[in-house]
Amino acid sequence: MGLRRRLATLAVDATHVLVVEAPGAWLARVAIEREIGRRGWWLATSPADADALVTVGTPGPQLSERVESAWGQLPGPRSRTAIADHTNTTSVQTALDRVAAELLDPERQIRDARDREGFTSDQMSGDSDMDMSPSGIPLAEGGDDRDGLEMDELHVPLGPVLPHWPAGVVLRCTLQGDVVVAAEASVLDESDCTPVRLEPNERAALRCDQLASLLALSGWADGRAAAVHVRDALVDEPDTAAGTILLDELRRRLRRARLLRWSLRGIGDLRAGDRPDTPPHLHGDVYERLARLVDQARAELTGDEATPAPQASVPELLAVAERLVVGLDLAAARLVVASLAIDVATTSNLAPHQNEESPDA
Template sequence: MGLTGFLGRWALRRVHVLVVEVPGAAGVRMAVERELAARSWVPAVSPAEADVLAVCGSPGPRMSAVVEAVWDQLPGPRTRVDVEAAAGVSAAFEAAAAALLDTGAHRRDAASRSAPWADTDGGGDEHGDEHGDDDDMDMHMDMPMPGGIGLAGGGDDRDGLEMDVLHLPLGPVLPHWPPGLVLTCTLQGDVVVHASAEVLEPVPDRGLPVTGDVRRDVVVARCDAVARLLAVAGWDAVAAQARRVRDDALDGAALAECAAGLDRLTRRVTRSRVLRWSLRGLRTAVRAPGRAGADTHPVDLPDRLRGWLEEALAAARAPEQDAGTGPDAVPPAALPGLVTGLDLAAVRLVVAGTDVVADLTASTAGEAGRA
């Protein structure tokens, strides 16, 4: 084995994987997260640091366009895996590991990629002036920033003063972000003054993977939500603890063992003064109890986090066949009212603390059908 092969195998110990979840593929995404943890691979936070692009589920036309745009942003060496079912995750990542060691394929991939920074006009004028004239300068000032984000314009704030106004889309590919969600924010400074939300290619809400026990499904759903919020809040160690309880429930561990793990998790979360301070003053929403359609009511984010833990613990301790809690996800249309007036860091926390469903009508109909 030469030096290149040795370095490649050494690098496989810490592969960075960017996970893209398609709406309706939560089970596949959770299986991918479990595989990454088993291999000690690292979830990437952006395309720039990713070695592998993992697409969970079967994207439609709009999500496929997003996936292709993200794939173009990955630096080489790179590889992509498309995982449509949880059962195929291990084999997909074995193939990814082998592909990362294929230096010939990486050379061909690099040769086929164009350099977007190349000067197609040859650079400068006939006298060798690299800067061009004033017209060229104006043209460059009108060009968008990286990622296709336009330059900020001007607008009046609430005090009548002119401030920069920037239109910034968040999603659909962000760590710990609802699948397919695009939240378009209008910013003055770092404060959201207007927002709109949609889910690309929404699917009927069928909940998380069915384990055959509704109690277990509640534990899985609530622990997954807790892990998402804690990860965005920056408490990675406890987010990993929540994912372990979630994975134990998926693996068929005794619910009494899950309850013990939830007890330990709840004590750590509720005793953290730093976490309470981080979430202070932020509000999310849940579907209004006993109300059909998209009616919601506000909930403080710390209360929502504590409620998830209490619901999971109650489900783990419930008698057999006890139904536990029903769905309380809200439609994307509820998000603009929750995030307007917040800065971007607070927006990420609020979205992470909100169960967003793409098709509330289908979810409500399914709930009525089980009653």
């Protein structure tokens, strides 16, 4: 028994956590991520990779439904917890301590496993009598792809339970192979969204967080770590001068990354000529928008009147995303969505002009 217990203790020291963020709770998510890093735990890449599911913020009914289905995909031993928006370090720590204790509790895990087995066998038997749809999954149907070949279409929703994805957003993609042929974006629980007002340093940190997501998607681990480091410093430290130095350093580092530029250049190119109605700060390709994210963070932090941080409304951003991802492969589509820096909670119900004259400028 001692060995089993020791194995479990070791295992829990490497817990992988899937964090699901409800719109508006990104500060709580940052707190969770930092606590996970401090413990040497990991952020999970998918439900199958996760031992624990942490919901931050208060998810609406639609998001709750998705979280529930993701919870069903955790292999087990598993544990879940929820953390409200307004949070401090202690509450995050106690929540994760509880997760660790639950994962270590053998009886609880055995009970959980037993309950699940009954559940899955019911599900399987119900649907298997349909002939052309094994287990209730309809077969894919064909359609012409961009090279004129008829190919199967797969319907894959991206988000909301997906790492490095804007909270509360769903992009329903139609894929052929890995090429997006059609996309439809929406916000879950739209009516429940309440705008969140952030301090300047927090808004700069939000930009860094979005930058970190983009760098994570590009696969550059050290770049992401650098952006996360700046983000955490900005959250902790409202001091403008120190933050500016960090941001400038990050900017220089990004500019030196040749391979990153090579890999992001030319994707999701939005030109003023094609679409004059789109906000100008979205123009350019993913790489230009990435560089602009750092500049925006700097402008937010310093409250620079000359370069006010522009905002586009969420419906505008979603429309741009829908249009840009068509014809791209899944990797490029993800990069485009990340580069648009969509944040439902800080922008949703605010028209662009209202946001600019917020008092903290």
